[in-house]
Amino acid sequence: MKPDLASSATPTSxxxxxxxxxxxxxxxxxxxxxxxxxxxxxxxxxxxxxxxxGIKGASLYNHFTSKExxxxxxxxxxxxxxxxxxLLVLDEPGTPAERLTSLIDVxxxxxxxxRVEHLVSLRELSALNVEHRExxxxxxxxxxxxVRDVIAAGIRAGEFDNADPLRAAVAVLDLMNGVSWWLRDDxxxxxxxxxxVDYIVVGILRHRPETEKGAGGTTSRR
Numbered sequence: 001m002k003p004d005l006a007s008s009a010t011p012t013s014x015x016x017x018x019x020x021x022x023x024x025x026x027x028x029x030x031x032x033x034x035x036x037x038x039x040x041x042x043x044x045x046x047x048x049x050x051x052x053x054g055i056k057g058a059s060l061y062n063h064f065t066s067k068e069x070x071x072x073x074x075x076x077x078x079x080x081x082x083x084x085x086x087l088l089v090l091d092e093p094g095t096p097a098e099r100l101t102s103l104i105d106v107x108x109x110x111x112x113x114x115r116v117e118h119l120v121s122l123r124e125l126s127a128l129n130v131e132h133r134e135x136x137x138x139x140x141x142x143x144x145x146x147v148r149d150v151i152a153a154g155i156r157a158g159e160f161d162n163a164d165p166l167r168a169a170v171a172v173l174d175l176m177n178g179v180s181w182w183l184r185d186d187x188x189x190x191x192x193x194x195x196x197v198d199y200i201v202v203g204i205l206r207h208r209p210e211t212e213k214g215a216g217g218t219t220s221r222r
Contacts, residue, residue: 032044077114162205
């Protein structure tokens with residue numbers, strides 16, 4: 001499926017949603033992600049994955065037919081779920097800055113809980129077959145377009161002092177997704193969210209307070 005890069009219509013996968021999956025399937029994905037991260041996708045085998053989950057190889061094949069299918073399920077979890085769940089906050093009442101702040105919050109919390117899966121989905125994207133890779137990229141591009149759109153709305157409303165919403169969206173997502181490379185399990189997620197809201201809303205987008213907009217002032221560029 002070739003994504004429509006100009007549209008903000010929700011992509012369709014032709015697969016059932018991955019949210020609310022059975023716990024055994026989730027356990028397989030989490031263990032497989034750890035195994036791929038430790039061994040490398042190309043060195044991993046189905047038997048090794050089954051051992052890492054603590055099940056027999058035959059039981060693993062009841063859920064997945066290949067390690068590529070497992071990798072695809074991991075990548076969908078890190079792209080389809082954010083599109084179907086995280087982006088709902090952009091449709092809620094509030095200013096563009098408030099809605100973007102809510103998205104930063106849910107995005108970072110999802111990465112913190114699924115850090116290894118996210119890292120594997122980024123690092124091993126090229127191992128997916130063409131159809132699966134295009135589907136994952138379609139979700140990523142759609143997510144990026146929605147972030148671009150809320151930034152553009154903030155620019156039009158005078159909230160953000162930024163001339164290029166597309167590049168700003170890329171910068172915002174790169175900054176947030178980079179967390180998966182270094183975040184520790186014991187990191188203070190509340191502090192992380194607060195810091196990244198400041199980095200993004202105040203730093204990248206140069207948020208203009210209501211009092212400043214009313215006075216017709218401009219923010220200094222950093």
